[in-house]
Amino acid sequence: MKLALDAMGGDHAPSVNILGAKAALALYPAIKKIFLVGDGPTLEAQCQEHRLSSDRITIVHASEVIGMAEPGAKTVDLVKTGDADAFISAGNTGACVASATIKLRLIEGIERAGIASPLPNEHGVCNILDAGANPEAKPQHLIGYAIMGTAFAKHVLGVADPLVGLMSNGEEDEKGTTFTKETFALLKETPGIHFIGNVEGHDLFETPLHVVLCDGFTGNIVLKSCEATAKAMGKWLKQELTANPLRTLGAAMAKGAFKALKEKSSYESYGGCPLLGVNGVVIIAHGSSSALAIQNALRVAMETVENKVNDAIREALAPA
Amino acid sequence: MKLALDAMGGDHAPSVNILGAKAALALYPAIKKIFLVGDGPTLEAQCQEHRLSSDRITIVHASEVIGMAEPGAKTVDLVKTGDADAFISAGNTGACVASATIKLRLIEGIERAGIASPLPNEHGVCNILDAGANPEAKPQHLIGYAIMGTAFAKHVLGVADPLVGLMSNGEEDEKGTTFTKETFALLKETPGIHFIGNVEGHDLFETPLHVVLCDGFTGNIVLKSCEATAKAMGKWLKQELTANPLRTLGAAMAKGAFKALKEKSSYESYGGCPLLGVNGVVIIAHGSSSALAIQNALRVAMETVENKVNDAIREALAPA
Numbered sequence: 001m002k003l004a005l006d007a008m009g010g011d012h013a014p015s016v017n018i019l020g021a022k023a024a025l026a027l028y029p030a031i032k033k034i035f036l037v038g039d040g041p042t043l044e045a046q047c048q049e050h051r052l053s054s055d056r057i058t059i060v061h062a063s064e065v066i067g068m069a070e071p072g073a074k075t076v077d078l079v080k081t082g083d084a085d086a087f088i089s090a091g092n093t094g095a096c097v098a099s100a101t102i103k104l105r106l107i108e109g110i111e112r113a114g115i116a117s118p119l120p121n122e123h124g125v126c127n128i129l130d131a132g133a134n135p136e137a138k139p140q141h142l143i144g145y146a147i148m149g150t151a152f153a154k155h156v157l158g159v160a161d162p163l164v165g166l167m168s169n170g171e172e173d174e175k176g177t178t179f180t181k182e183t184f185a186l187l188k189e190t191p192g193i194h195f196i197g198n199v200e201g202h203d204l205f206e207t208p209l210h211v212v213l214c215d216g217f218t219g220n221i222v223l224k225s226c227e228a229t230a231k232a233m234g235k236w237l238k239q240e241l242t243a244n245p246l247r248t249l250g251a252a253m254a255k256g257a258f259k260a261l262k263e264k265s266s267y268e269s270y271g272g273c274p275l276l277g278v279n280g281v282v283i284i285a286h287g288s289s290s291a292l293a294i295q296n297a298l299r300v301a302m303e304t305v306e307n308k309v310n311d312a313i314r315e316a317l318a319p320a
Numbered sequence: 321m322k323l324a325l326d327a328m329g330g331d332h333a334p335s336v337n338i339l340g341a342k343a344a345l346a347l348y349p350a351i352k353k354i355f356l357v358g359d360g361p362t363l364e365a366q367c368q369e370h371r372l373s374s375d376r377i378t379i380v381h382a383s384e385v386i387g388m389a390e391p392g393a394k395t396v397d398l399v400k401t402g403d404a405d406a407f408i409s410a411g412n413t414g415a416c417v418a419s420a421t422i423k424l425r426l427i428e429g430i431e432r433a434g435i436a437s438p439l440p441n442e443h444g445v446c447n448i449l450d451a452g453a454n455p456e457a458k459p460q461h462l463i464g465y466a467i468m469g470t471a472f473a474k475h476v477l478g479v480a481d482p483l484v485g486l487m488s489n490g491e492e493d494e495k496g497t498t499f500t501k502e503t504f505a506l507l508k509e510t511p512g513i514h515f516i517g518n519v520e521g522h523d524l525f526e527t528p529l530h531v532v533l534c535d536g537f538t539g540n541i542v543l544k545s546c547e548a549t550a551k552a553m554g555k556w557l558k559q560e561l562t563a564n565p566l567r568t569l570g571a572a573m574a575k576g577a578f579k580a581l582k583e584k585s586s587y588e589s590y591g592g593c594p595l596l597g598v599n600g601v602v603i604i605a606h607g608s609s610s611a612l613a614i615q616n617a618l619r620v621a622m623e624t625v626e627n628k629v630n631d632a633i634r635e636a637l638a639p640a
Binding site: 120132135136167168176177178180203204220222227228229231233234243247248249250252255256257260264265 | 522557
């Protein structure tokens, strides 16, 4: 298991990337190698600063940061040549998707790659697919997402019978736009998926549901709106809890609850979103990733490689 | 000030509608009359049960509930004939929008009505427009929303210089779909509005921003996703806070904080969303409205009538 990490990608790179890699090496013995891709001298200095010294680390120099895209592209090369099993980046999502699609190419039978982004759900994890790789999707693209999301949920998340919903502006079959109605009709006829119909906001968190299909524009906006709401709620709650000494004391006594909620609701716990549909494992991490988020992105990469999700996708697409 | 309330509309009607009307009458002397529209005998019995007896209440009998649409339509009639200044409904949104558009007609120069739905923002209130009246909007419709949302924020919410954003999948000018890019270009050229560019999820809550433009499909999904996140966070926090006795005690000491957060983040505190663009004041309340939500929807109706938002919209649309 060899992973290629874009060490320069993300708002807090390279420091959190180094720390995330260090933590992942300590936690996951299955990871035999992490390639840190980026500016060589910078990364060497950072590794020294953060006391990361291991024969499981190899620094791969990528000359320049061109619009955040260059180290990303170099990282993809390592997967293309077979030196690495997966690449992980918290850099510019558009650049990652473009590099991965061009260099690794799409799996035969897939017309567009899509990002599966996990949200906490009472019954497990619900993946928004596509979370932004393909903003102006066609109905046919969402059929590919349904098949790939099902394979990912089955083989990586261990869900026996993944439930697939279509994001719409109402749960009734007839709700939606021309686009969602066409997609709905196609999904009804797609074998090998368990399509439960249109879903709405509350289904993301409360309904047994594993894959929510939408175009990348909608998915990106939904994901960011959910994240922003959780963040605002957390911030406002903190303000209220420190508004007087009694509340502050009460909050201190109940602090385990806030910590647990934060763990459940934070993207850091999930860490990375697989870009499904390319020949290779590609994990896209949040731009504002912390060390914990990077560590978990590396874990998701490892699990996705181990569970051979692309073989499962190819099998699902093969003519019966 | 006479308001027509669809007394049979909403998941918890008519009981919460009666209680909401009763509370509004007690709080707002400016409301001289509330017409309760719905099944006469049912409403009379409910008024008796909830001890609502006032010469400021008139029950208007509407024969049957046909797919939740009939009392809504009858309520619109009261506005059309001038008997009422505004109508308020928590019933089927599509039916309300259709009745209002057909019977009251659109304001001259407006091509589509839009629902302005408020979200709590650190700097005041941010209105999503359109929250679902017009799912497949054209760029030109959003220009109308920008003008109407600006007039509403200025005249009803008292914002001197309302800031208008366009919901997109990134803040950079070049982000978005064909639809949002066309809309962006038109907004740049629209006089009388203060357009700040593309906005994302976190802007809804943290950035000074008063109107967020989107098509009704996107707006509806964003709104429901934000509501669902807030609800899930509240529920999960409650579960965590009651997980052991120490946490439960701490939570009891800090309970004022949870109450304040709920008040800030609940749609009940806002109560109603104006349907902008029709000749008349139409307030659409949440389907799952409580008595408090109905009370606040009646308040929003009163404020919207008092501040003559439609005169302001007509003025903004008049050729210079």
